[in-house]
Amino acid sequence: MADASAPRRKRLSLLGSTGSIGEQTLAVAGAAPERFEVVALGAGRNIEKLADQVRRFRPGLVSVADEKGAAELRERVGSQPFELRVGDAGLVAVAEHPADLVVSGLVGAVGLAPTLAAIRAGRDIALANKEVMVMAGALVLREVKAHGVALLPVDSEHSAIFQALCGQRIEDVARLILTASGGPFRTWSTDQIAEATIEQALKHPNWDMGPKITIDSATLMNKGLEVIEARWLFDIAPQRVDVVVHPQSIIHSLVEFVDTSVLAQLGLPDMRVPIAVALAYPERIALDLPVLDLPALGRMDFETPDHKRFPCLNLAYEALRADEAAPAVLNAANEIAVAAFLAGRIRFPEIAATNGAVLNSHVGRGGRAALRDLADVMEADAWSRACAREWIASSYGSAA
Amino acid sequence: MADASAPRRKRLSLLGSTGSIGEQTLAVAGAAPERFEVVALGAGRNIEKLADQVRRFRPGLVSVADEKGAAELRERVGSQPFELRVGDAGLVAVAEHPADLVVSGLVGAVGLAPTLAAIRAGRDIALANKEVMVMAGALVLREVKAHGVALLPVDSEHSAIFQALCGQRIEDVARLILTASGGPFRTWSTDQIAEATIEQALKHPNWDMGPKITIDSATLMNKGLEVIEARWLFDIAPQRVDVVVHPQSIIHSLVEFVDTSVLAQLGLPDMRVPIAVALAYPERIALDLPVLDLPALGRMDFETPDHKRFPCLNLAYEALRADEAAPAVLNAANEIAVAAFLAGRIRFPEIAATNGAVLNSHVGRGGRAALRDLADVMEADAWSRACAREWIASSYGSAA
Numbered sequence: 001m002a003d004a005s006a007p008r009r010k011r012l013s014l015l016g017s018t019g020s021i022g023e024q025t026l027a028v029a030g031a032a033p034e035r036f037e038v039v040a041l042g043a044g045r046n047i048e049k050l051a052d053q054v055r056r057f058r059p060g061l062v063s064v065a066d067e068k069g070a071a072e073l074r075e076r077v078g079s080q081p082f083e084l085r086v087g088d089a090g091l092v093a094v095a096e097h098p099a100d101l102v103v104s105g106l107v108g109a110v111g112l113a114p115t116l117a118a119i120r121a122g123r124d125i126a127l128a129n130k131e132v133m134v135m136a137g138a139l140v141l142r143e144v145k146a147h148g149v150a151l152l153p154v155d156s157e158h159s160a161i162f163q164a165l166c167g168q169r170i171e172d173v174a175r176l177i178l179t180a181s182g183g184p185f186r187t188w189s190t191d192q193i194a195e196a197t198i199e200q201a202l203k204h205p206n207w208d209m210g211p212k213i214t215i216d217s218a219t220l221m222n223k224g225l226e227v228i229e230a231r232w233l234f235d236i237a238p239q240r241v242d243v244v245v246h247p248q249s250i251i252h253s254l255v256e257f258v259d260t261s262v263l264a265q266l267g268l269p270d271m272r273v274p275i276a277v278a279l280a281y282p283e284r285i286a287l288d289l290p291v292l293d294l295p296a297l298g299r300m301d302f303e304t305p306d307h308k309r310f311p312c313l314n315l316a317y318e319a320l321r322a323d324e325a326a327p328a329v330l331n332a333a334n335e336i337a338v339a340a341f342l343a344g345r346i347r348f349p350e351i352a353a354t355n356g357a358v359l360n361s362h363v364g365r366g367g368r369a370a371l372r373d374l375a376d377v378m379e380a381d382a383w384s385r386a387c388a389r390e391w392i393a394s395s396y397g398s399a400a
Numbered sequence: 401m402a403d404a405s406a407p408r409r410k411r412l413s414l415l416g417s418t419g420s421i422g423e424q425t426l427a428v429a430g431a432a433p434e435r436f437e438v439v440a441l442g443a444g445r446n447i448e449k450l451a452d453q454v455r456r457f458r459p460g461l462v463s464v465a466d467e468k469g470a471a472e473l474r475e476r477v478g479s480q481p482f483e484l485r486v487g488d489a490g491l492v493a494v495a496e497h498p499a500d501l502v503v504s505g506l507v508g509a510v511g512l513a514p515t516l517a518a519i520r521a522g523r524d525i526a527l528a529n530k531e532v533m534v535m536a537g538a539l540v541l542r543e544v545k546a547h548g549v550a551l552l553p554v555d556s557e558h559s560a561i562f563q564a565l566c567g568q569r570i571e572d573v574a575r576l577i578l579t580a581s582g583g584p585f586r587t588w589s590t591d592q593i594a595e596a597t598i599e600q601a602l603k604h605p606n607w608d609m610g611p612k613i614t615i616d617s618a619t620l621m622n623k624g625l626e627v628i629e630a631r632w633l634f635d636i637a638p639q640r641v642d643v644v645v646h647p648q649s650i651i652h653s654l655v656e657f658v659d660t661s662v663l664a665q666l667g668l669p670d671m672r673v674p675i676a677v678a679l680a681y682p683e684r685i686a687l688d689l690p691v692l693d694l695p696a697l698g699r700m701d702f703e704t705p706d707h708k709r710f711p712c713l714n715l716a717y718e719a720l721r722a723d724e725a726a727p728a729v730l731n732a733a734n735e736i737a738v739a740a741f742l743a744g745r746i747r748f749p750e751i752a753a754t755n756g757a758v759l760n761s762h763v764g765r766g767g768r769a770a771l772r773d774l775a776d777v778m779e780a781d782a783w784s785r786a787c788a789r790e791w792i793a794s795s796y797g798s799a800a
Contacts (some may be wrong), residue, residue: 166566168566168783174691184592259677261666262692299700
């Protein structure tokens with residue numbers, strides 16, 4: 001389909017091809033077959049969806065969760081030739097497969113090892129997996145530097161900063177300014193927030209996302225985790241990362257430079273835009289999506305985040321001040337606390353209280369933990385989960 | 401003051417050193433003497449101010465309006481050595497002096513010849529003189545391409561677009577979006593605008609500027625002239641240049657890309673920022689100025705410009721559709737009309753009526769005028785001035 005004079009197509013490998021990021025990545029790549037070639041797909045147990053992707057994109061390598069899934073995939077796809085791998089080793093094989101860009105779209109800690117493998121294999125990374133930088137940012141940053149790979153963020157805020165930094169020098173940056181919608185409780189009093197129900201917390205004003213991240217938006221923990229990501233993605237001191245509440249979520253983030261000039265990226269909320277930016281970088285590809293109409297929008301508002309009502313944001317800065325393992329501790333505690341809230345076992349403010357208590361305990365353990373490898377990350381994660389469960393049981397009388 | 405290992409300082413020549421842009425340029429350059437060296441100053445009749453600049457910056461070449469000024473400067477500066485030139489040839493000598501960047505800060509048509517001379521001598525240009533691109537855009541663009549020089553805009557809107565385009569490819573641009581404050585009559589009815597006094601028209605909401613450009617902001621002619629500038633500065637089709645009214649003037653302009661992503665430059669209104677951006681490009685220099693505080697600002701608003709109440713904006717698009725000389729015609733007619741308004745000889749809506757009538761007459765002259773050289777530009781300018789005076793005299797019974 002590409003003529004002889006066309007440039008070589010960009011080879012993409014996807015970790016997490018049947019998830020939300022994976023599907024949207026394939027939608028963007030599939031709409032520009034003259035520019036992208038999908039060479040490897042790593043998925044889990046959604047074999048039906050994966051089979052469709054394999055038929056459409058004809059990758060050379062595919063990975064699934066287990067042998068049962070592998071057999072089912074072979075049966076569904078029939079005679080089409082491709083290498084088939086399974087389990088954690090399969091995801092690492094996808095990560096190390098020859099490619100120009102690895103899209104890291106797995107959710108949670110399972111994405112850590114394959115993403116690190118891709119970096120160590122010298123692959124550029126389009127990073128949609130938040131946990132990679134939140135849990136292991138210090139470690140990942142060292143590996144990225146050691147292997148000289150590009151780390152292209154795929155979420156709206158960090159993609160905005162990445163775009164605003166194009167053609168600029170990081171040493172000319174004064175501040176990164178992440179925007180936050182403020183979540184569903186932006187205008188609620190402390191007393192109202194204390195009584196918030198699960199249904200109320202699950203109503204995000206601008207983005208339609210999964211329950212975990214929607215709760216994180218309500219506590220502002222999500223913005224805290226993004227501060228941690230930004231600190232490592234852009235290798236910038238935490239005190240140079242600020243947060244501004246912007247309820248309309250149209251400005252996705254901003255960069256202030258030393259000459260006081262500010263560059264911002266704006267747009268309607270659609271993940272296909274940051275995905276396309278990462279896939280096409282340093283070029284851009286046309287997307288057939290509605291464009292931002294500022295007069296139709298009418299106005300944009302800005303507020304300072306209220307750290308009293310939303311204490312989770314400051315916990316992120318505390319974790320960055322503590323040590324390299326503290327962000328992983330905070331992230332794990334928060335996963336346990338949010339699950340407990342969604343299960344009706346703790347009240348909304350107890351999410352922040354749990355996170356703060358576990359982080360405090362970690363700091364109280366003494367020493368300044370460095371992340372030498374993934375084992376250190378997973379140790380911090382496991383310790384934090386146990387500590388959070390214990391705190392919830394003892395403080396709120398609820399088995400989490 | 402620079403140590404031996406420091407990079408060579410950037411050599412600056414200034415056309416219009418005693419004007420507002422010239423003074424602010426020297427303020428920025430003078431605050432970073434390790435990075436900038438002022439090698440040539442071109443001024444007019446403000447010899448006292450020029451003498452101060454010569455003493456402080458010790459340029460190798462200075463130009464003044466005439467021999468009388470030259471003698472006065474010699475007397476004031478005493479024994480300091482520098483080459484001294486006069487008149488139009490003096491400005492051209494400043495333009496052609498060996499330098500890394502020529503700041504084109506003269507006001508009006510007088511800046512045309514020296515700016516073209518600088519381009520033809522292969523100098524990069526920091527362009528603050530609007531008339532260069534408004535009157536002679538097609539000609540200047542051809543010369544810029546032929547000589548491979550960089551044209552760095554020094555006004556807030558075009559600097560914003562320039563900054564948003566850094567690291568981006570012009571072929572990925574969908575639209576340039578210039579922001580307009582809307583001027584003092586943004587919320588006025590047609591009837592109210594018809595009765596606007598000179599004092600009311602001179603009240604700009606956000607910027608403190610000279611009377612001519614302030615009136616142009618009230619008619620939106622200024623934004624029309626900026627559309628013309630943008631068309632030539634960025635070599636983009638006029639239908640890809642849009643205008644959005646943004647009363648707070650914090651977003652200085654925006655660029656929409658083919659993937660629907662929008663990049664914008666924001667900041668407090670201060671000309672030292674776009675000056676510093678142009679001087680330091682591709683780096684940035686720290687400025688000791690207040691920074692934008694979005695929560696303190698609180699909100700930003702956006703509206704569609706009302707072409708019925710402000711017909712001057714559409715005249716700019718008409719001029720760009722007509723021929724290469726039409727923008728010079730529109731610009732000259734507007735100068736005559738604004739002067740007549742400021743002299744109390746015509747009413748506010750008669751500025752737009754005059755501009756429209758003269759542009760119409762030009763189009764009615766037939767043919768598609770190309771700008772082969774400056775003589776063609778000056779012919780269009782002179783014809784338009786005569787035509788505008790005649791129109792004002794015959795239509796409004798007033799000798800302009």
